[in-house]
Amino acid sequence: MSNNASGDQINAIVVGAGLGGCACALALKHHGHSVTIYEKLRTFRRLGDSLGLGDNALKLLERWGGRDLHHRLTSIGNQAPDMQIRRWHDGKILAVQPLMDMAGYIGHRGDYHAAFLDAVRDAGIEIHMGCEVANYEDEAGSQPAITLPDGTRAAADIIIGADGIKSRARELVLGFTDAPKSSGYSCYRAYFPGAHLKEDPLFRNGEEFNWIVTRKLSHEADMEIRESWFQEGDLEDVARVTATVDPRIRAAVAKTPSCLDWKICYRDPLPTWVSPRSHSIALLGDSCHPHLPTSAQGASQATESAAVLATPSKSTKLPSLNNMHDIQTRTYEKLRFARTRASQSNGEDLRDRWHNALKDIDDGVEIDPESLKIRNRWLYAFDAEADTLERWEEVSSLVSEELQTGNITPLC
Ligand SMILES: Cc1cc2nc3c(=O)[nH]c(=O)nc-3n(C[C@H](O)[C@H](O)[C@H](O)COP(=O)(O)OP(=O)(O)OC[C@H]3O[C@@H](n4cnc5c(N)ncnc54)[C@H](O)[C@@H]3O)c2cc1C
Known part of the structure; x- marks a missing residue:
């Protein structure tokens, strides 16, 4: 007691x-x-x-x-x-x-x-x-x-x-x-086993790989607030928004099995x-x-x-x-x-x-x-x-x- x-x-x-x-x-x-x-x-x-x-x-x-x-x-x-x-x-x-x-x-x-x-x-x-x-x-x-x-x-x-x-x-x-407010930004987030990346000369060490891509939201539908740690992201869109970035990032995105779409809320x-x-x-x-x-x-x-x-x-x-x-x-x-x-x-x-x-x-x-x-x-x-x-x-x-x-x- x-x-x-x-x-x-x-x-x-x-x-x-x-x-x-x-x-x-x-x-x-x-x-x-x-x-x-x-x-x-x-x-x-x-x-x-x-x-x-x-x-x-x-x-x-x-x-x-x-x-x-x-x-x-x-x-x-x-x-x-x-x-x-x-x-x-x-x-x-x-x-x-x-x-x-x-x-x-x-x-x-x-x-x-x-x-x-x-x-x-x-x-x-x-x-x-x-x-x-x-x-x-x-x-x-x-x-x-x-x-x-x-x-x-x-x-x-x-x-x-x-x-x-x-x-x-x-x-x-x-x-x-x-209620949450949209920040106008969203993150694509991925975390995956990286053994297959080790064979790629662009990468070194590490058992797992994590990337986060922040993007500005532009469409009204995008601004809709779904505050969730489970919403699946669109890897094709990630490839599109990263098409002109450093080749190491593009290579990592190309080898990613799945990602999340996480809205940044205030x-x-x-x-x-x-x-x-x-x-x-x-x-x-x-x-x-x-x-x-x-x-x-x-x-x-x-x-x-x-x-x-x-x-x-x-x-x-x-x-x-x-x-x-x-x-x-x-x-x-x-x-x-x-x-x-x-x-x-x-x-x-x-x-x-x-x-x-x-x-x-x-x-x-x-x-x-x-x-x-x-x-x-x-x-x-x-x-x-x-x-x-x-x-x-x-x-x-x-x-x-x-x-x-x-x-x-x-x-x-
Ligand atoms: C699935 C998930 C993934 C996350 N991923 C990341 C990440 O990758 N990076 C990062 O920085 N932060 C992440 N976070 C947030 C991070 O865990 C928190 O910012 C921080 O650790 C503070 O934790 P918290 O205990 O306040 O909240 P949380 O970690 O969200 O824990 C809240 C807990 O309360 C439980 N709960 C909710 N409602 C009820 C209820 N009515 N009755 C009983 N239990 C309830 C939930 O199931 C959960 O276990 C994540 C949170 C979750 C839930």
């Missing part, structure tokens, strides 16, 4: 066993809380393609899952020392940047996910697979609860909606459906990440701070959010009339919002710089290498747990006042 009265131990439910949900469960368990996960899929397959995991996340995961987890995660990622940014039509190197400064370790999402899932199971955390959360209960003064389609109900001190980009928990928190920042009545259902990961692919931080920021949600200081001197779970969730959103916005904006800035550079290249302008580099380095040194402990007293006192007056300042 949880020791809720002292606020020390929380009984939590996490909805969604993606990377964010697994990180959250690991963090909660590590900090002595009790946690159960509900996941709608019956089984996981190796889904997605390349995903970056930065040191800001790895240091936390090592704390929660030990040296073995850290070793497994860093073995998945690309071990190349540098990233080269090349001119699209002739392959001329325009800029070179250490990989660890820009995107951390880049590996297959499915392999990272498998490592996160194994760590969750090793920690003895139960995952209820094939359990889609259909409803949330959020009443003032009551424990929040979830309901499954078969009527099964489960209540907890805190419920974390780590249910991804199409989050149902977000609808409950906001009170409306937050969502506006949310005014709140916490449910309005019980204040005890909180969003985490893509459900509240989705990132553009140019940020390379979606999974890392979800991991940081997990750390902040699970690390509230036990030494708080708040008035005893406060419900500690409200304080925890409302302090979490205030501690996290600015940093996730900065990380999201970093990806938007890089996207703009890369698109502008393309125009300049087409106009024959020489490109400044610095203008092409990913500026992620400042994100990696951050320790989300240490920052939480440092700022907890100040921010939670503010939250306590807001909860008592009922005037909760929106995040944006």
Whole structure:
């Protein structure tokens, strides 16, 4: 039984066993809380393609899952020392940047996910697979609860909606459906075994091959927003849009078995990440701070959010009339919002710089290498747990006042 009265131990439910949900469960368990996960899929397959995991996340995961987890995660990622940014039509190197400064370790999402899932199971955390959360209960003064389609109900001190980009928990928190907006761009994405490429003199090493081609959407039908990781791409169209690029890229496209068509969508920042009545259902990961692919931080920021949600200081001197779970969730959103916005904006800035550079290249302008580099380095040194402990007293006192007056300042 949880020791809720002292606020020390929380009984939590996490909805969604993606990377964010697994990180959250690991963090909660590590900090002595009790946690159960509900996941709608019956089984996981190796889904997605390349995903970056930065040191800001790895240091936390090592704390929660030990040296073995850290070793497994860093073995998945690309071990190349540098990233080269090349001119699209002739392959001329325009800029070179250490990989660890820009995107951390880049590996297959499915392999990272498998490592996160194994760590969750090793920690003895139960995952209820094939359990889609259909409803949330959020009443003032009551424990929040979830309901499954078969009527099964489960209540907890805190419920974390780590249910991804199409989050149902977000609808409950906001009170409306937050529709995606087209960015006007789409990615064709492919990831496939590369053994047959090794025979080609244009390629070197590597067991697997990943390419992503970004294209500007031009037709109205194209702009229709189908936000999905499963929509099949048209390889003939990829061949058409890459017909004049560097021959190495064309050769890779010619040897690709299949690809996805992934629309790049935006969502506006949310005014709140916490449910309005019980204040005890909180969003985490893509459900509240989705990132553009140019940020390379979606999974890392979800991991940081997990750390902040699970690390509230036990030494708080708040008035005893406060419900500690409200304080925890409302302090979490205030501690996290600015940093996730900065990380999201970093990806938007890089996207703009890369698109502008393309125009300049087409106009024959020489490109400044610095203008092409990913500026992620400042994100990696951050320790989300240490920052939480440092700022907890100040921010939670503010939250306590807001909860008592009922005037909760929106995040944006
Ligand atoms: C299939 C897939 C492929 C992806 N591929 C890439 C990629 O190649 N590169 C990249 O950078 N990012 C990719 N992402 C996104 C990336 O995983 C996230 O940006 C990041 O890891 C944050 O994860 P998250 O846990 O917030 O969301 P997600 O990883 O999306 O996980 C959400 C989880 O919640 C579950 N869920 C949703 N609704 C419910 C419900 N009602 N009840 C119970 N469970 C529910 C989903 O099944 C899923 O397992 C992909 C996501 C998915 C789902």
